Amino acid sequence: MLGAECVVPGAFRVARCGVRHVGGSILVALTLGVAHTAVAQTPAKIVVTSATLKEGETIPRQYTPDGRNDSPPLTWTAVPASAKELAVICEDPDAGNPPPFVHWVVYKIPATAKGLPEALPIDAATKMPADLTGAVQGTNGFRRAIYRGPAPPPGKPHHYHFVVYALDAPVASKPGQPPLTRAELLDAMKGHIVGQGELVAIYERTGPAQPEAPAGRGRGRGRGGN
Numbered sequence: 001m002l003g004a005e006c007v008v009p010g011a012f013r014v015a016r017c018g019v020r021h022v023g024g025s026i027l028v029a030l031t032l033g034v035a036h037t038a039v040a041q042t043p044a045k046i047v048v049t050s051a052t053l054k055e056g057e058t059i060p061r062q063y064t065p066d067g068r069n070d071s072p073p074l075t076w077t078a079v080p081a082s083a084k085e086l087a088v089i090c091e092d093p094d095a096g097n098p099p100p101f102v103h104w105v106v107y108k109i110p111a112t113a114k115g116l117p118e119a120l121p122i123d124a125a126t127k128m129p130a131d132l133t134g135a136v137q138g139t140n141g142f143r144r145a146i147y148r149g150p151a152p153p154p155g156k157p158h159h160y161h162f163v164v165y166a167l168d169a170p171v172a173s174k175p176g177q178p179p180l181t182r183a184e185l186l187d188a189m190k191g192h193i194v195g196q197g198e199l200v201a202i203y204e205r206t207g208p209a210q211p212e213a214p215a216g217r218g219r220g221r222g223r224g225g226n
Helices: 182-189
Strands: 002-007 013-022 025-031 047-049 074-077 085-092 101-110 158-167 193-203
Touching: 047 158, 074 158, 085 182, 101 182
Parallel strands: 047 193
Antiparallel strands: 002 013, 013 025, 047 074, 085 101, 085 158, 158 193
């Protein structure tokens, strides 16, 4: 019998095989037409913490348009040894059309970095801290390449996910390329995420929109919605 499909238990699937009798025994000649079946890896768990944000608790006003609108400090541990770069996304699944609404994107973070300091630069001309050399702030939901904190409409708390990704390859970029959006970054990271973790905090407004943040920390601030 020639040309029959054979299945071998385990990680290999064989496309064709040939069977013939030799001296009363059956020999199976395998034609390996299909390579090893890839097994999807589950990303390792990265532990994400902050000196000022607590899991499930309210985000301090300092990190919102009701305050200074500073980006919050983040730290992480348990990054896989295979990581070549890190990325951070802050998103609100309670807003957006479609959700989530994106408040912050940072990528090309060196794998050696242990976190992000408070109040990253809002001016593209300002250099990143030395341990974040090469890191890029991507385009948020306000179409600006900075952090813009929570400003949901009154009514219910929104949940803000600060997600950290470890990648086994650098994010590809071209000279002069605009900062990536969340969607573009996720597409670029496909197949390269070897670690992932998040910290989720909340923010709620219970009355009218608050006064705008002081001049100098303006990040598309003031009006509620996300």
